[in-house]
Amino acid sequence: MIQKLFRTTIFRMSLVYALLFSAVSAGALGVIYWMAESQIREQTDTRLQLETNALLRSYRIAAVEGLIQIIHVKNGDDDSRYLVSKLVHRQQQDLTRDIEFDRLNNDYTQAFATLPLGTITGNLQQKQPTRLLLTLLPGGYQLLVAIDLREQHALLNRLLITVLSASGLIFALAIIGGSFMGHNVLHRMNAIGKTANEIVSGNLAQRIPVTRREDEFDRLSHVLNAMLERIQHLMQGMREVTDNLAHDLRNPLNRIRNRLEASQYEPETNTNYPLLIQDTIQEVDELIRTFNALLSIAQIESGVQRDDWSSVDLSELTAELADLYSAVAEEQNLTLQHTASVGLTTHGNRQLLAQAITNLLDNAVKYTPAGGTISLSAQRVGDNIEVCVADNGPGIPADQHDAVLQRFTRLDNARSTPGNGLGLSLVKAVADLHGAQMHLADNHPGLRAGLRFKRVG
Secondary structure (H helix, E strand, O other): OHHHHHHOHHHHHHHHHHHHHHHHHHHHHHHHHHHHHHHHHHHHHHHHHHHHHHHHHHHHHHHHHHHHHHHHHHHOOOOOOOOEEEEEEOOOOOHHHHOOOOEEOOOOOEEEEEEEHHHHHOOOOOOOEEEEEEEEOHHHEEEEEEEEOHHHHHHHHHHHHHHHHHHHHHHHHHHHHHHHHHHHHHHHHHHHHHHHHHHHOOOOOOOOOOOOOOOHHHHHHHHHHHHHHHHHHHHHHHHHHHHHHHHHHHHHHHHHHHHHHHHOOOOOOOOOHHHHHHHHHHHHHHHHHHHHHHHHHHHHHHOHHHOOOEEEEHHHHHHHHHHHHHHHHHHOOOEEEEEEOOOOEEEEOHHHHHHHHHHHHHHHHHHOOOOOEEEEEEEEEOOEEEEEEEOOOOOOOHHHOOHHHOOOOOOHHHOOOOOOOOHHHHHHHHHHHOOOEEEEEEOOOOEEEEEEEEOOO
C-alpha cells in the first residue's frame, strides 16, 4: 500500500509542492530573521550612540579629567548594561589601526565595529561578542563605548532555531498532507478499479461509489455511472432483442422449411407450386422487413445519420404525408383529417422524421376499424412543436405504454395482424435522436401518439 502511495501522481505532486512551499516559507522566514537581526543591530547602535552622546556632553563640561571619572563610575556600576567605557590616547593605543570597523559616520569621527570583548580589554579569554562605537576626540584621545551582545545573540539564535524548526515543520506537514491526499486519491481510485474489474468480470450492475463531497472524482463517477447505466441498458436491450428475434423468426423460418420440405414430395405437375412460392416469398419479405427495421433502429441509435441534418418544415412534411395517406385511408373506409400551423420548423433528418410519422400513420390505419377517423396535426406548444397522430381504434392500456416502445413487443389484440413489433421502437429511436419527447395517451377511444420537437423558427 505504501509503495503504491509513493507511486501515485498526487503524492509526487504533493512532494514537489511541499518542497516548493517549504523553500518559499524558509525564504520568508529567512527574510524575517535578517530583518530582526538588522533591527537588533540598529537598536544596539542607537543605544551606543546615546551613551556616547551622554559622555561627550560630560566631556564638554568637565574636560578629559571629568570624563575619566565618569567612565570610572560607569564601569563600576553593576546595573549598567554597557560593559566598557574607555578613554585611550593614540600614543598609548591607536584603536583605529587595531580594530576593523564596519560602519563610519559622515565626518569620519565615529565608527562602529563588532568583535570579541578581549580585543578591547586585552584579556583574550573574554570571547563574548561586543558591539562598540569609537569616537575621536581633540588632542588625540579616543572614546570607546562597547555593549555586550550575548543577549542579542541568544535572541537571534532562538529566532534562528524557530525559523529552522518552522521550516522543518512546514515541510513535514506538507509531506503528511501529501501522503493523506495521496492515500485518499489512491483509495478512491482503488474503488473505481475494483468496480471496473467486477464489470469486466460480467457484473454490469456495479456502480462507482459516490460521496457527498461532489468533487471532481464524484463528478467523474456520475459520468461513468451514467455511461455504465447506458451500457447495461444497451446490453439488456441487446439480450431482449436477441431473445425476441429468435422467438419471432423461429415460426416463419419453420413455416418456410416445412413448405419447402413438403414440396419435395409433390409431383412437378402440382398446380399449388405458384401459391407455395408466393407464400414463401411473403415470409421472406417479412423477414427482410424485420431485419431492415432492426438495422434502421441500430443506425438511428448510433447517430450515424446526423451528418445530413437540415432545417425541416414540419407543416409541409405533415401535409405531404396527409395527402399520401388520404388514399390509403379511403381504401380502408377511414377518414384522415389534417391540421397544421404555418412555419413549424425544426432541425433534423427529414427522411427519418417522415419515416417516424409514417410508422404512426401505418399503425393508425392498421388498427382503426372501418368508418373510423384518423387525425394528423402539427401545432405549437409553448416553445416546442408537437406532431400528433390520433385514431379511434382499440388503443393501448396505460400500463403498457412503456412496454410497447420496446422492440418486438406486441399486445394480445395485435397478434392477429401483420407486423413485427418494431414500428413504435423505430419512432422512439428517431425521437431520441432528435432530442424529442414521445408520449402515448388515451384518445377516448383509441390512441394518441405525439412527438414534441424543439422549434427552430
